[in-house]
Amino acid sequence: MTPTSFSPAAAPAAAPPPPALIQLREVEKTYAGRTGTGAVTALHTITLDVPKGAILGVIGRSGAGKSTLIRLVNGLERPTRGQVIVDGTDISALDERALRHERRSIGMIFQHFNLLARRTAYDNVALPLEIAGVSSAAIKNKVMPLLDLVGLADKARRYPAELSGGQKQRVGIARALATDPKVLLSDEATSALDPETTEQILALLRQVNAELDLTILLITHEMSVIKAVTDRVAVIDGGRIVEEGPTFDLFTRPQHPTTRSFVSSITGNELPAHLASRLSAQPLAGSQVLVRLTFTGGDASQPFLSVLTRKLNIDLGIIQGNVDYIGGHPFGTLVVSTPADQAHLQALTDASRELGLQVEVLGYVA
């Protein structure tokens, strides 16, 4: 059943967004069908802004169109319709030569690192500079500080086979930064790494974002990556952006069912199956109503449960609860049960709203 939303708390007034460094304008991408298949429209009328200096994550399930989207931004694919603009340049309108030049300002890192096995870490990082015709003295001045930045100064002469997954991705990041890009594209860059290494690589991305004022567009299927590193998030589903906004807002006030499902995957918001299967949309005789209270920001630590029970003189059963942090800001959810009486429910809703909580009626269980 679809939960009824009881007046979610108003979003705080947002400052005007800084200018977008990446702009997708009504972008559509249709692939000609492979042998024996029809054409596939991977992206439908996508409009998306990545503000300068931001880390924006695009999350979607397999086949949603993430890879297509990121490949359009570095010009590996051309849109069927619409424009892809990076720092004022319409990537989709460039010829091959101009595109090659423009790609120097767009770094990219990959899930499987894409390092050349016969080149050392140093030589992998040097490669884009060699291609750009930079002198070997200037290359040395560039590569060693970059290896230092990613924590691999002592591994310059190692080959990829001698490096761990995390170290390989560090080389990938240094290589992507070699040409001083304005934008870093990350294609599932931590998907092949264990959780601890993932955390370290995401911390490195945050570091280069802050130190180099680098705009980062990353695609992922993992909400934990979105939570750990992004400022903004776009949810893609069936080739369409179904929701986009500041990461904290999407976690605390997800609107679209796909976003809710992604958020649930990490916050444990989903009710246990045995309870969800018994939920009814209408009250039954003697039933309890299940209500999800969501608390965000600085008020998350207030003792609202005891305030509510004292104020309303009601019993609240705790069904499920969770507190989490995004960018250092707490948010949490608590699912409570209480007798399904309309006046009772209204009083609980009003009192919860007074405390700054969002209230969502999930349904009724007998």
Ligand SMILES: Nc1ncnc2c1ncn2[C@@H]1O[C@H](COP(=O)(O)OP(=O)(O)OP(=O)(O)O)[C@@H](O)[C@H]1O
């Ligand atoms: N070169 C291609 N030719 C035809 N269809 C393609 C091509 N590339 C992608 N598609 C189709 O476009 C759709 C979106 O694919 P895309 O790879 O962008 O999704 P994704 O979200 O990155 O998926 P995954 O996470 O599995 O990589 C899918 O239906 C896919 O089969």
